[in-house]
Amino acid sequence: MKVTFKIWRQENAKTKGDFKSYExxxxxxxxxxxxxxxxxxxxxxxxxxxxxxxxxxxxEGICGQxxxxxxxxxxxxxxxxxxxxxxxxxxxxxxxxxxEPWRATAFPVIKDLVIDRSSLDRIIEQxxxxxxxxxxxxxxxxILISKSIADKAMDAAACIGCGACVATCKNSSAALxxxxxxxxxxxxxxxxxxxxxxxxxxxxxxxLEGFGSCTFTGACEVxxxxxxxxxxxxxxxxxxxxxxxxx
Amino acid sequence: MFFKKSIIALTGLFLCxxxxxxxxxxxxxxxxxxxxxxxxxxxxxxxxxxxxxxIIAYVLYLSILLHVVYALLITLRNRKAKSQHYSxxxxxxxxxxxxxxxxxxxVIILLFILVHLAxxxxxxxxxxxxxxxxDANGHVNVYEVTYGxxxxxxxxxxxxxxxxxxxxxxxxxxxxxxxTLGFYHKKGLRILAKTSLIYATIxxxxxxxxxxxxxxx
Numbered sequence: 001m002k003v004t005f006k007i008w009r010q011e012n013a014k015t016k017g018d019f020k021s022y023e024x025x026x027x028x029x030x031x032x033x034x035x036x037x038x039x040x041x042x043x044x045x046x047x048x049x050x051x052x053x054x055x056x057x058x059x060e061g062i063c064g065q066x067x068x069x070x071x072x073x074x075x076x077x078x079x080x081x082x083x084x085x086x087x088x089x090x091x092x093x094x095x096x097x098x099x100e101p102w103r104a105t106a107f108p109v110i111k112d113l114v115i116d117r118s119s120l121d122r123i124i125e126q127x128x129x130x131x132x133x134x135x136x137x138x139x140x141x142x143i144l145i146s147k148s149i150a151d152k153a154m155d156a157a158a159c160i161g162c163g164a165c166v167a168t169c170k171n172s173s174a175a176l177x178x179x180x181x182x183x184x185x186x187x188x189x190x191x192x193x194x195x196x197x198x199x200x201x202x203x204x205x206x207x208l209e210g211f212g213s214c215t216f217t218g219a220c221e222v223x224x225x226x227x228x229x230x231x232x233x234x235x236x237x238x239x240x241x242x243x244x245x246x247x
Numbered sequence: 248m249f250f251k252k253s254i255i256a257l258t259g260l261f262l263c264x265x266x267x268x269x270x271x272x273x274x275x276x277x278x279x280x281x282x283x284x285x286x287x288x289x290x291x292x293x294x295x296x297x298x299x300x301x302i303i304a305y306v307l308y309l310s311i312l313l314h315v316v317y318a319l320l321i322t323l324r325n326r327k328a329k330s331q332h333y334s335x336x337x338x339x340x341x342x343x344x345x346x347x348x349x350x351x352x353x354v355i356i357l358l359f360i361l362v363h364l365a366x367x368x369x370x371x372x373x374x375x376x377x378x379x380x381x382d383a384n385g386h387v388n389v390y391e392v393t394y395g396x397x398x399x400x401x402x403x404x405x406x407x408x409x410x411x412x413x414x415x416x417x418x419x420x421x422x423x424x425x426x427t428l429g430f431y432h433k434k435g436l437r438i439l440a441k442t443s444l445i446y447a448t449i450x451x452x453x454x455x456x457x458x459x460x461x462x463x464x
Contacts, residue, residue, distance in 0.1 A: 019334070072337030079341065098335050105330040170338065170347055171325035203249065212328030213248050213321055215349060216423035222341035231431050238429025240249060 001027050001088065004096040005040060007052055013108050013116075019098075029089040033076065034059060034066065036088055037099075053112040059084040061225060064160030067167070068113055069100040074164040074223040082162065082225040102167035106174070106210045117163050119209040120177060126205040127198035128181045130190050143189050156184035158226040165220035165228075171212025176220040178206045179236035180228050186239060196243035203240055248324065251317040256424035258310040258317075263421055263446070265307060270453045276393065277460060287393070288386035291371075295387075315357060322350045345415035346423075352416040359409040366396055397461040407455040414451030418443050 002025045010017025024040050031039070034056055041051040057065035066083035070076040076086040091097060101109050106119040145153075157180075165176035182199050185191030191198070214233050221230040275287045294300045338347055345352065369375045370392055382388045396402050421443040422436070430436065 069333060072333065072335035073340060077340075100333055103329060103331050103333055105328050108330075168338075168341060170329065172328040173325075207248050210328055212325035213252055214427075215325075215346070216419075216426050217338075217342040217346040219338060219342040219347075230426075231433060231436060234426040234429055234431035234436075237249075237427060238431060241253070241429055 001029060001091075001093040003027060003036070003088070003091060003094070005037075006096055006098045007113070008100045009052070009112055010101075010109050012111055017109065017112075021096075027088055029087070031088045032059070032084060033068075033070070033086040033088065033090075034084050053110075053114045055114050056084055061085040062160060064162035064225075067102050067115065067117070067162055067164070069102055069167055071098055074102065074168040075162075075225065079222045080225055080227050082160075085225075102163060104163075104166050104172035104211070106172065107163065107166065115163075117161070119211070120161050120163060120174065122209060123174065123178055123202050123205045124181060126201040127194060128185070128202060130185065131194060132190065134190075145188060149187055153184050153187045156180040156187070156228065156232055159184075159224075159228055160226060162225060164223040164225065166211065168219045168223040169212065169214075170217060170219070171215060173214045173220075174206050174209070174211040175214035175233045175236065176224065176228055176230065178202055179232040182236050182239065183232050195239070199236065199239045199243050203236070248321065251321055252427050254313055255317050255321065256427040258314040259420050259424045261306070261310050262314065263417065263424075265310075266417075266450055266454075270450060273454065273457050276390075276457055280464065284382060284388070284390040285384060287390040288382050288388055289384065291389040292386045311360070315353070318350065318353060343419065346419045349416060349419060352412045355409065355412040356416055359405075359413070362405070366402070367392065394461055394464075397458045400462065403458045403462045406458040410451045410455035413454070414447040417450055418447035421446055 002023065005022045005024060006019050007022065008017055009020045022040055022044075024036065024043065027036050027039065034054070037052060037054055044051050055065050055067060057063040059066075061082040061084055064082070066075075068075070068083045070083070070086070075081055075083045077090055078086065099113060101107075101113045101115050107115040107117055110116050159177060159180040161177065163174075163177070166172050166174050182202055185198060186195045216230065216233070218230055221228060272287075272290060275290060276283055278286065367389075370377075370379065371387065371389055379392055380388050382390070397406070422439050425439055426436070430439070
């Protein structure tokens with residue numbers, strides 16, 4: 001199949017970027033989207049042009065490294081999916097595919113389609129962990145946790161930190177990411193000790209990093225590869241109110 | 248930022264309650280002309296003379312002011328958080344148009360409120376424009392002001408059409424205000440979404456149809 005890639009090219013954070021079009025002819029429908037970009041890069045090497053920088057790691061949909069805004073959607077046209085799980089069969093023959101880096105003030109462009117997501121790491125540094133020394137793996141039933149709470153914590157813990165929520169949000173809010181990290185630990189007994197400082201510090205860092213505020217458009221939960229529910233944000237808000245006024 | 252968001256939510260909820268009272272009072276206008284005039288005028292006189300309503304009125308002005316100012320500040324900050332816009336953004340595939348354009352809807356509603364205040368508040372409270380007479384019971388004839396205004400088809404259209412952005416704003420605003428304030432019960436949120444839709448529909452249709460009925464009365 002033949003497609004035209006319209007790709008954002010930017011040398012570094014300081015220079016101005018622009019779109020550049022590339023026609024690629026010999027693609028197959030069963031190629032993954034990232035393989036198609038690999039193929040384009042091979043062609044660029046042969047032509048002695050600069051290759052396109054884009055991020056990936058596992059290519060299994062679990063690491064959260066790939067991050068492309070494709071044809072107006074974070075991670076491409078399908079909902080709840082990572083970029084690496086997207087295949088060329090999702091596009092029509094002869095289609096023009098627009099690829100942009102994720103846009104947010106807190107995610108500056110490093111090069112081409114690669115962005116700096118360390119702002120999310122700095123939110124984690126403010127309390128996305130427990131302080132207690134855990135030693136070796138404890139006996140599974142030493143701390144009893146009900147199934148419903150374990151499930152809820154696990155659903156929140158599933159966040160891979162890809163940043164699709166920020167990318168798709170019109171306010172570039174990191175509320176879905178931060179709430180998932182807070183609710184994961186705060187629902188479990190191990191996280192109770194630092195529950196209120198965790199929510200206050202992590203939410204504060206989210207604002208310091210320049211992320212916007214949540215207006216509940218619901219776009220984030222549609223794009224989240226891990227199906228993290230927007231309800232987490234409401235739960236973070238009540239935890240925040242409680243921590244601020246009652247503890 | 249979180250404090251401001253909470254204030255926007257709280258004032259928004261207060262305004263939602265206000266609208267219920269407002270619409271209930273408007274329903275008096277649907278009664279036969281003579282009864283409607285007596286009831287509506289005595290109702291508005293009671294409101295003007297009540298100290299409780301005076302306090303509520305100031306809370307109302309303050310709510311609108313805080314809602315608008317804080318929404319403006321939050322919107323400006325949110326815009327700064329998006330360094331650059333996408334060349335293509337198919338946001339309609341993951342969210343509703345109204346949820347993405349609450350600010351625009353808010354501005355339209357604010358413009359409506361200004362016209363609405365000029366039509367009624369300025370005339371009745373400030374005494375600007377034509378002199379308003381008294382009715383048979385000696386009450387200020389607010390009914391005539393209302394009835395008179397809606398004999399003009401352009402005002403009827405204005406008051407009806409602008410209830411659509413109000414409905415869109417209310418539908419998204421009501422449910423997200425609850426979520427901003429931390430309501431996270433899963434089943435409760437599903438009921439809330441339906442309640443918001445029903446509430447917004449009643450407000451839009453209710454406020455929108457009364458001017459039409461008065462026009463043909």
